[in-house]
Amino acid sequence: MIKTAVIMAAGLGSRFGHMTETMPKGFIECGGKAMVVRSIEALIACGIERIIIGTGYKKEAYEQLASSFPQIECVFSPRYAETNSMFTLWNCREAIGNDDFLLLESDIIFSRNALTELIDDAHPDIMLITPVTKFQDQYYVEYDANGTLTRCSTDRDAIDAKGELVGIHKLSASFYQKMCADYAQIVDEKPKLGYEYELLHMSQAISRVFVLNAKDVHWYEIDDERDLQYAEEHVVGKL
Template identity: 25%
Template sequence: MQPTAIILAAGMSSRLRPLTEDRPKCLLPVGPKAILDWQLEALQSVGVQDLIVVVGYRKEMIQEHIANHHPSFSVRYVENLAFDRTNTLFSLKEAMLVWDGDFYYMNADVVYDKRILQRLAPGLVGGFLAIDKKQCRDEEVKVIVRDGRISEIGKHLNPDICEGEFIGVAKFTGDFVRRFRQQVLDLAVAGNEMKFFEYALDAMADKSDMIPVDITGLPCVEIDFPEDYAFATEQVVRHLVDNEEESTHV
């Protein structure tokens, strides 16, 4: 079966204003390309041609950008009509209503080296999350690892006891997808509107094979705040461009 990716791109990204007043965050430029361009090229490197993109804020701009710059992808757009008052748990629910197979997952605000996806690509079954081992900030999605498995995940965890940051890129396969999908559908209800999708992962972490994939040292950043965007445009992009140039000369 052709690999599929789910990209969550519905949010308003109010923390980055005024940068996001006229465009969705995934279309912010990072070097010579938009964030979304870097992601789609990484997905192509692991054979992905089918996309499910959850849209909301300024959805037409995303649709036009993909149609104009990445016409080879087969894209299904799913709309989160409540994008201005819900979070990623509800956006992922919309995707889960139309998809129940294996998939790569990514937040649309992550700039990363394509080798990260390649590390997730081997044909194993379970949930595989890209983890950057470092001292985390309170705002970052953190993980606790026990016996080689992720036992807890979320922003609420104490940074001092965590293994590192989940960067918002993952791969879910096999029976894990069925259980995770049901967890998302069960939890995306009234009262949980502002929960992140990791809330569903945390709820099943103690009884699932959720594997941390170490991507430490590979360029990546999830862009939540202006300082993240500055880091992406001043630091991360240089490594991505250098790696791209090296690959074209191999």
């Protein structure tokens, strides 16, 4: 059973404007509850015992949250303003150690079966996708007949898009360690690499990533105030 989760929460959240002047974007409320608290409660309900949060901007908010949830361990990245999600994930490598884990972003809301479908699936390394639901900033995913991740793009017409990236994954310790070793070779060259592009490179060249297309999962990534309004009107009630 998976007992560890990692939440990526270092970003500035600049697209929210004034809303993130006093808090990191994970603390923005959707449907009356902070997005990151929704995720933490769902993780604990699914049996997760360790929750590692990769922090950066307004790290104190997450450190304070740990006083309410003893499962939380914060790992601060002092380079958060000049790096991206892969650096944050790589920065958590000592805390993660030899654990298999679920990987989540801090700015998503989702139905609990997004977690249980990953936990219950036998494949060790999985990218969760669903049919396209988001009206902006989509990240499209292609996979082959065996379910192996083959290509990703923000341009739907550039690939044979089978669905859209949710922002929740399952990774084995052995895969993650290979991923970190690979990234360590280019960290100075590509500090702003998104972890999804490293996952793609891994699947293409080093170790297979299985794509789970879950048609009954409800979710939404909330990047700005327009997303927040849409999620509150159309998604929260389905979770």
